[in-house]
Amino acid sequence: MDTLSYKTKSANAATVDQKWYVVDAEGEVVGRLATRIATVLRGKHKPDFTPHFDTGDFVIVVNADKVRFTGSKLDDKEYQRYSGYPGGQKRRTAKEMLDKKPEMILELAVKGMLPKTKLGRAMIKKLFLYAASTHPHAAQKPEPFKF
Numbered sequence: 784m785d786t787l788s789y790k791t792k793s794a795n796a797a798t799v800d801q802k803w804y805v806v807d808a809e810g811e812v813v814g815r816l817a818t819r820i821a822t823v824l825r826g827k828h829k830p831d832f833t834p835h836f837d838t839g840d841f842v843i844v845v846n847a848d849k850v851r852f853t854g855s856k857l858d859d860k861e862y863q864r865y866s867g868y869p870g871g872q873k874r875r876t877a878k879e880m881l882d883k884k885p886e887m888i889l890e891l892a893v894k895g896m897l898p899k900t901k902l903g904r905a906m907i908k909k910l911f912l913y914a915a916s917t918h919p920h921a922a923q924k925p926e927p928f929k930f
Contacts, residue, residue: 794833801909802840803920804928808889809846812853817892819930820844824906825897837902841909843925848885848914852877862891886912 792798804823808816822828826838852860860877880888889912897903911920918925 792831794831794836794838799838803843803923803925804840805843805845805925806928807846808844809849811850813850813888813892816850817889817896821893821896823928824909837905839906839909843911843918843920844889845913845916845918847889847912848881850888885914
């Protein structure tokens with residue numbers, strides 16, 4: 784019996800094929816969309832997923848300003864940031880974020896679902912968010928991602 788046929792295959796730079804996907808966020812719920820995007824960025828949708836290697840694909844999100852929240856989260860959910868100085872804590876509701884920086888809502892949601900390591904920081908760089916319905920990545924020939 785050939786025991787090498789049972790050996791687990793581990794992905795490396797030569798075997799990984801990274802694709803480009805485009806996702807339309809219009810009318811999508813923020814959390815549900817973020818989990819799907821994080822799965823693709825991490826590479827867990829592929830059969831050759833390797834936890835310690837970046838096997839994920841590139842994701843382009845268009846219409847990021849047309850995402851929606853369920854319930855009363857649009858008024859109740861708050862995003863906090865801190866400058867590092869005393870009294871430097873600032874808060875914004877989800878409605879204010881949607882008006883001023885709509886891309887940040889999805890970016891923060893996806894970033895929180897990725898590993899907090901060097902690998903996670905490399906994965907978030909493969910996410911491109913646009914509030915409009917157009918993007919400048921036509922040369923990469925992105926495919927629409929089917930959830």
